[in-house]
Amino acid sequence: MAVDTTQVSQPPTLKPEHRRLHVFVGRWKVVGWNKESAPVAPGAKVTGEETYEWLTGGFFIVSRFQHHFGDDAHIGIGTIGYDAASQTYINHNFDNMGYARRYEVNVHDYTWMFTGEFERCTLVFSADGNRKTENWEITSDGSNWQPLCDMTAIKIR
Amino acid sequence: MADKNKPDAALKKLDALVGKWVTELRLIDGKTKTDFRIIGTDTYEWQPGQFFLVHDVDVRMDGEPYQVTEFIGGYDKSSKSYPMRSFDSQGNFQTMQASVDKEGVWTFAGETTRATLTVGDDGSTMTAHWEQTKDGKKWSPWMDMKFTRIR
Numbered sequence: 001m002a003v004d005t006t007q008v009s010q011p012p013t014l015k016p017e018h019r020r021l022h023v024f025v026g027r028w029k030v031v032g033w034n035k036e037s038a039p040v041a042p043g044a045k046v047t048g049e050e051t052y053e054w055l056t057g058g059f060f061i062v063s064r065f066q067h068h069f070g071d072d073a074h075i076g077i078g079t080i081g082y083d084a085a086s087q088t089y090i091n092h093n094f095d096n097m098g099y100a101r102r103y104e105v106n107v108h109d110y111t112w113m114f115t116g117e118f119e120r121c122t123l124v125f126s127a128d129g130n131r132k133t134e135n136w137e138i139t140s141d142g143s144n145w146q147p148l149c150d151m152t153a154i155k156i157r
Numbered sequence: 158m159a160d161k162n163k164p165d166a167a168l169k170k171l172d173a174l175v176g177k178w179v180t181e182l183r184l185i186d187g188k189t190k191t192d193f194r195i196i197g198t199d200t201y202e203w204q205p206g207q208f209f210l211v212h213d214v215d216v217r218m219d220g221e222p223y224q225v226t227e228f229i230g231g232y233d234k235s236s237k238s239y240p241m242r243s244f245d246s247q248g249n250f251q252t253m254q255a256s257v258d259k260e261g262v263w264t265f266a267g268e269t270t271r272a273t274l275t276v277g278d279d280g281s282t283m284t285a286h287w288e289q290t291k292d293g294k295k296w297s298p299w300m301d302m303k304f305t306r307i308r
Binding site (some may be wrong): 011012013014018055056057059060062073075076077079081083090092094095096097098100 | 162164204205206208209211222224226228230231240242244245246247248249250
């Protein structure tokens with residue numbers, strides 16, 4: 001444990017941008033498809049579940065996901081938070097394949113854009129917040145992007 | 158991401174921390190030490206795949222709830238260390254590096270805080286000693302912690 005009172009000159013303060021993360025909170029049922037250009041299980045149907053909940057304090061969302069396709073599963077845990085210095089959201093994910101991924105996230109209306117080194121995603125919430133669609137793309141060189149998977153999620157709690 | 162990746166064997170050393178622990182803490186201020194007080198619990202659990210350990214801190218500091226979710230892993234061969242990334246209820250994101258010596262004593266190294274963690278011989282207790290620095294050069298004792306396994 002590290003309560004680090006010396007590291008930052010000003011402690012973080014809650015902003016409207018933090019509260020905007022509330023749109024994720026809940027338990028979601030996921031259905032989707034890997035695209036033909038996906039490196040693992042191309043064309044496979046994806047089913048799964050995701051949960052998002054607040055870490056005490058209101059600064060970070062803790063996210064857990066389980067996506068099953070064919071005989072494989074992509075399972076992980078992570079956080080989404082707002083970085084006031086860069087004025088972007090940051091998503092960290094840690095998964096069952098050993099990857100520690102970091103995405104910069106920007107939002108406009110209902111659309112959240114996740115940009116990572118090798119993957120990116122356009123996530124759109126419905127107006128009532130009970131549905132989200134995700135279009136994922138993948139790159140090996142940072143400039144040519146191929147479709148990876150599309151997913152739709154319904155909030156069940 | 159083609160074949161199933163396998164966790165580095167060095168990650169198994171983190172098994173020593175796995176479980177739920179009751180946490181006691183005493184603060185150190187120069188020559189003054191407070192008494193040890195139970196402040197809450199620390200829990201360490203492997204994530205599926207066994208690459209990342211999730212460490213949840215659920216304590217009260219100065220009577221106020223304080224919680225941390227921290228991810229430890231994977232294993233960096235070049236530095237022989239395990240990255241640590243923590244997110245807390247005060248909005249802080251912090252990175253540290255964990256390493257372990259031949260005797261099984263852990264060191265957690267950060268920019269302004271660092272600690273040594275020793276697991277007892279029978280694995281049912283741990284002790285930690287924390288230090289902090291304001292200038293990156295002079296380190297002062299900060300707090301001692303005791304952990305007692307309940308799971």
